[in-house]
Structure formats: structure tokens, C-alpha cells
Amino acid sequence: METKVKSACETCSQFNKEGLKKLGIHTDNFDFVVALAGNPNTGKSTVFNALTGLRQHTGNWPGKTVTRAEGGFEYNTNKYKLVDLPGTYSLLSTSEDEEAARDFILFGKPDVTVIVADANRLERNLNLVLQILEITDKAVLCLNLMDEAKRNKVDIDLRTLARDLGIPVVPTSARFNQGIPELIQTISEIASGEIVCKPHRIKNVPKNIEKAVKTLTVEIEKEFPNIPNSRWIAFRLLEGDKQIINALKTGEFL
Amino acid sequence: MKDNNIDNIIELSNELRWQIGDEFHDNLTESIYADAADIVKDSVKTQDGEKRFRLDSKIDKIVTSKTWGFPIMFLILGTVLWLTIIGANYPSSLLAELLLDTIHPILKSGAASISMPWWLAGFLIDGVYLAVAWVIAVMLPPMAIFFPMFTLLEDFGYLPRVAFNLDSLFNKSGAHGKQALTMSMGFGCNAAGVVATRIIDSPRERLIAIITNNFSLCNGRWPTQILIATIFIGAVVPDSISSFASLLAVISIAVLGMAFMFGVSWALSKTVLKGEVSTFNLELPPYRPPRFWKTIYTSLIDRTLIVLWRAVVFAAPAGALIWLISNIYIGDETIAAWLINGMDGFGFLLGLNGVILLAYIVAIPANEIVIPTILMLTVMVTEIGGGAGAGVMFELDSINATGDILRAGGWTLLTAINLMLFSLLHNPCSTTIYTIYKETNSAKWTIVASIMPVILGFVVCFLVAQFWRLIF
Numbered sequence: 094m095e096t097k098v099k100s101a102c103e104t105c106s107q108f109n110k111e112g113l114k115k116l117g118i119h120t121d122n123f124d125f126v127v128a129l130a131g132n133p134n135t136g137k138s139t140v141f142n143a144l145t146g147l148r149q150h151t152g153n154w155p156g157k158t159v160t161r162a163e164g165g166f167e168y169n170t171n172k173y174k175l176v177d178l179p180g181t182y183s184l185l186s187t188s189e190d191e192e193a194a195r196d197f198i199l200f201g202k203p204d205v206t207v208i209v210a211d212a213n214r215l216e217r218n219l220n221l222v223l224q225i226l227e228i229t230d231k232a233v234l235c236l237n238l239m240d241e242a243k244r245n246k247v248d249i250d251l252r253t254l255a256r257d258l259g260i261p262v263v264p265t266s267a268r269f270n271q272g273i274p275e276l277i278q279t280i281s282e283i284a285s286g287e288i289v290c291k292p293h294r295i296k297n298v299p300k301n302i303e304k305a306v307k308t309l310t311v312e313i314e315k316e317f318p319n320i321p322n323s324r325w326i327a328f329r330l331l332e333g334d335k336q337i338i339n340a341l342k343t344g345e346f347l
Numbered sequence: 348m349k350d351n352n353i354d355n356i357i358e359l360s361n362e363l364r365w366q367i368g369d370e371f372h373d374n375l376t377e378s379i380y381a382d383a384a385d386i387v388k389d390s391v392k393t394q395d396g397e398k399r400f401r402l403d404s405k406i407d408k409i410v411t412s413k414t415w416g417f418p419i420m421f422l423i424l425g426t427v428l429w430l431t432i433i434g435a436n437y438p439s440s441l442l443a444e445l446l447l448d449t450i451h452p453i454l455k456s457g458a459a460s461i462s463m464p465w466w467l468a469g470f471l472i473d474g475v476y477l478a479v480a481w482v483i484a485v486m487l488p489p490m491a492i493f494f495p496m497f498t499l500l501e502d503f504g505y506l507p508r509v510a511f512n513l514d515s516l517f518n519k520s521g522a523h524g525k526q527a528l529t530m531s532m533g534f535g536c537n538a539a540g541v542v543a544t545r546i547i548d549s550p551r552e553r554l555i556a557i558i559t560n561n562f563s564l565c566n567g568r569w570p571t572q573i574l575i576a577t578i579f580i581g582a583v584v585p586d587s588i589s590s591f592a593s594l595l596a597v598i599s600i601a602v603l604g605m606a607f608m609f610g611v612s613w614a615l616s617k618t619v620l621k622g623e624v625s626t627f628n629l630e631l632p633p634y635r636p637p638r639f640w641k642t643i644y645t646s647l648i649d650r651t652l653i654v655l656w657r658a659v660v661f662a663a664p665a666g667a668l669i670w671l672i673s674n675i676y677i678g679d680e681t682i683a684a685w686l687i688n689g690m691d692g693f694g695f696l697l698g699l700n701g702v703i704l705l706a707y708i709v710a711i712p713a714n715e716i717v718i719p720t721i722l723m724l725t726v727m728v729t730e731i732g733g734g735a736g737a738g739v740m741f742e743l744d745s746i747n748a749t750g751d752i753l754r755a756g757g758w759t760l761l762t763a764i765n766l767m768l769f770s771l772l773h774n775p776c777s778t779t780i781y782t783i784y785k786e787t788n789s790a791k792w793t794i795v796a797s798i799m800p801v802i803l804g805f806v807v808c809f810l811v812a813q814f815w816r817l818i819f
Contacts, residue, residue: 133630134630134632179545182628185372185375185376186548190545190546213633215387215391216383216384216387216391217383219379219382219383219386219387220379220380220383223379223382223383224379241633241635245393246393246394247391247392247393247394248391248392248393248394249390249391249392250389250390250391250392251390253389253390254386254390254391257385257386257389257390258386268638293382293386295375295378295379295382296378296381296382296385297377297378297381297382297385298374298375298378299374299378301366301367302367302371302374302375305363305366305367308359308363309356309359309360309363312355312356312359313356315352316352316353316356327360328375330356330357330360330364331360331363331364331367331371332371332372332375333360333361333364338357341353341356341357342353342357
């Protein structure tokens, strides 16, 4: 097995290097859909390029990607279609790019959502991460820009973080292709169901709101028994989100 | 039955919404931040505390300072253009020599040896091939220099700083500060700039950004500006400062474009697009040393070649069209001659001429082919083509030769200045117009965005021509 030693992860028994094929823009007959979400300027497009072998242009400014890019890769005979979503700080407001990102995670029902976060600015990035975790329970946190974090002497306890968030955390420096093999391995394990996430759900909610949310959640789950994001739908209904109300009526959640 | 249950759920949510009060959104946001703070407290340790990003903030203090922000911006823009002008000269003439002086005669004699009919050889070789060859010779070198440099700046993280510097100006014009970013993208390609306006949340400010993006000189127009400035502006000053003078002229046009962008944004926000300026957070990303070769590679592949390909695709039919209109006669004049003569009067009023106006009509699909079209038409009208037939591009392997042709076509310094102005102020190319329609979904705003710049161009050129003729 250990012939060409390139990086520790490529030779790790966990990772099957021969099983990886970057498919570029060819995304026909895919087995799994993977969404790539995250704050602007955290390197989503770089991660996207590293996974697909494409050369989507990346830029060092927030808002570079406004259109949805798609690409693919094959790993262990499974084909994955990767969708690079526009970078957003939140999913709670209604600008065009935020809606595009939210709709895809909610209605596109990706098999795995990779949330790319800037390791240097984790607290600010968690705002989006926690919102996504209310919507989907199949997610992995790709903690990108680890090289910069190291330089800035930011020390992150990955285990504690993964435990608190309830999803796998993979440190990467996508610009230098570091951590990408582990990311692929983790994506495949989530897609196949080997890893089952127990995502963090927002805790510090005032009591009266929590009560209302619970009441509503119970009703929603009666109607849609297998839905993973009943609580998030409850949040949106309480907010009076017209799009979500319509989606309920038309049955888009099924 | 199902519908009923769902209606009940919605009913229930309406009721509960009343009970919990209208601070729900804020409460939820606060809960999320509180959770985030808890998680980070347990898993993240920063050793140096405030010392992080020290170098970044030092650089930011300088490049976004009130005193230095603007001079540094112009210095960087100037350097990029300077390198483009100086660097493009040599490869441009080399390419022209190869494509026009060497390959073109070979193709011609090849066509003759297989006794291809004159009209087919003319149409294909003198029309299609020459137009494409010209676009490549004129456009490839400046683009291959300009784009990678622009991309390096982008990857370094300079663009958000530009946005920061320009924010107050945009604010005063009633526009969104992020318009600075879409403006910068417009310097590469207006169609891309229009798509980039999606980062602007407010529909009003987004519309302003879309309509005024055309005032960013795009890559299809940079080469025109650079070429004309080099030939005419550079020629009226002593040799030693000629490239500096032409550089200054090009920068002035770019800055004038920005002035028009602010002016028109202001006028729009005071009239048809009234409203408050929205506030926003702009993250200044950390400076990142670009990965030099990778950046060069991607910007060559992604930008230069794609844009060049587009120019070639549009140039080929345009070349065919030019050849046709200069070879099909109505009465004893060609179609081109009729059109040019017909527009000469109006052209004179604007300090331009019929050739330039016709060229701008032919070049609606792509700004890149304006100069080649002007040259082809001028050669035809002035009949200095020597042995070449009608509508055939004369072999021009140097900028001097280009200048000679234009002067023979009756060009003066005024023509040159007004062409530069008109190149800045005219309708967007057809791709951009289509993109505007797709993004706004409104025929009305698409028409406004297309016609308004042309009218401005007519007015500005007319005024300049009249004052010029009064003074000189």
C-alpha cells in the first residue's frame, strides 16, 4: 500500500487513493449530491476546485461566487455531484444569494452538506453553521484556512468542536490540497450512512419561544413524520416566512 | 384532509406568533450568537489575542487612509496600465507581422493556386480571416498582460479595500457601497459586472449598479483607448514623455468613466430610483499572497482565452459583413460608401466621422472589433490599399502605419479624443445588453441601460467638438 508517500492522509489506510477520480464538469448519473455552503471568502470555491479538479476562478473578496457552480468526483465507485453555493453570512434574511443557498439545502435535499468555515473566524462563521444544522442532519464542517490559523496562533480543539456540533470536523488548507483526502473520506461515510450525525440544535432560546416552537414542531411532525428539520420550519413559520408557508401548502417538503 | 392539517399548522403558527411578540427574529439571532460563543469558548484558544492580523491592519491603515487611499489606488491602476501599454507593444507588432504580413499572403496565393473564385477568396480571406487576425493581434497582448495583473490584485485582497475607499462616494451618489466591487469587475467585462451585482441586496441599488456598470471601461475597450492614445496623444508631446502622456490620457478616460458612474447614479437616485442608501457590512479579508503561477495560469485560461474566443467569434461574421458591404454596389457606390457618406454629416457634428459611426454599428456584438472595423473601412474609403481590393485590410505591422492610415482618413487630434470619449460613452455590447435583460427581467430598464449611454456620448462629443472648433 505505502509506495508513494505524498502526504500522511493519502497513505492512511482510511483513504483509498486509487478510488478517487476527479470528474470535472461531468456530473451525469451521480449517486449522491453534495452541497458546498459557507460564509463568503472562506475558500469554498478553492475546496470545490480541489474536489472536482476544476479551475473555477477564485478571488479574495466576499461575493466572488454569485452563480451556482456544479462539478463532480468519483470515489470508491460512487459518483458525487458537487454544488458550490453562493457564500452567505446567514440564511435568515432574503437577499437573492441567501435564498439560493437556503433553497438548495432545504429543497434540493443534498445527501451531504459540506460547510466551509474560516478557522480564523470560527465564532462569526458558526452563525451560519448553526442555522444549516437546523435544516439538515447530514453535514460535515470543513475547517478551512488552517495554514493561516496556524500562523495566527489560533488553536482549535477539533474533538471538542466536533462533539459540540455533533458533526465531523475536518481541518483543511484547500489552497495547498491539505486535508482534502480526509474530507472526501468523510463525505463518503456520511453519504453511505456510516457516520450518523447528531447535529447541534440551537439552545439558548428564550423559554416562551421554545415552548411555542415545541408546540408547533409536534404538529409538523404529525404531518411529516420523517422530516429532519421540523424545528427549523417552526422557526420560519413563527417568523411568517411566506415562501415556507407556500412550500408547506404545495408539499415541497415531502 | 391533508390540506386541512396544514392549514391548521399555519393557523397555529399565526396564533403563536402573536403570543411570543415581535422580538422573535432578534431573540433567535441572539440565541444563535450565544450558542456560537459557548462553543467557541470550549474549543478555540487564541494565543496572541489582539496581536492577530497585526500586519494586515497595518497595511489597511495605509491603503484605506484618507490621505493615501486614493493616491495608492491611482498609482496601482496606473502601474497596471503602464505595464500593459509598454508590454503589449512588441508582441502586438510581432503578431501582426506573422498573421497579417506572412500568413495572409500565403493564404491568398494558396487560394489563387487552387483557382478559388475571387469573391470567395475575398469573403473568406480578406473578410473573415483578416478581421479575426486583427482582433488577435490587437487584443491578445494587452489582455494577456492586463488580466493576470488584475487577477493577482484580486487574489491578494485589494478589491474590498477599493470598495472601502469608494464607499463614501457611492453613498453620496445614493448607491450601494458594494457597487465598487461590481464596478471593478466591469473593468474586466461589463457582462460579468452586471452578474456580480447580485451581491447587492436592495433592488433599487442593484438596478443603479446594473445601469451604470457600462461606465467601467471593459477589456474590449481598453485596447482601443490604449491604441488611439498612443497614436494621437503620444504624438503631440515630445518623444521622451509620449508614453507617459498616453498613459495619462487613458487613465483620465477611466476616471471620467467613474465620474459618470457617480453622476448618473446620483441622478437616478434623485429621480426615478429614489430611496434610502442601505447599510451593509463589508468584510476586509486577510491579505493572501497570491499563488503566482496558478493565478497566471487560471487567468490566462479563464479570462484571456474565453474573452478572446468571444471576440474572434464575433469578429469573423463582422469581417464577412464588412467585406460584403464594401463589395456590393448600389448604383455606382458600395453599400458601405452610402452608409458612411450618409452618416458623415452627423459624425462631423460630433467631431467623429461616418466611418466611426458605421464601425460602432457593426461592432454592437463586441466592442473588441471597433478598431479593426474602423481601419478596414478607412482603408476602403481613402483607397490607400495599394494593390489590395475593396474592404481589404492593409498590412499594418506597426502603430505608426495605423496612425498614417487614420490621418489619411482625415483624422485629427479632435477625432481621436472624441473617439476615446465615445468608446467610453456608448451602448453596452449585445452580450451585456442580454445579461442586463436576464438580470433585471425588464425590457424598460434594459432599454434605459442601453440607450442612455449613447445619448450621453452624443452630447459629450458634440459639446467637445463645438468648443474645440471655437478655440482652435
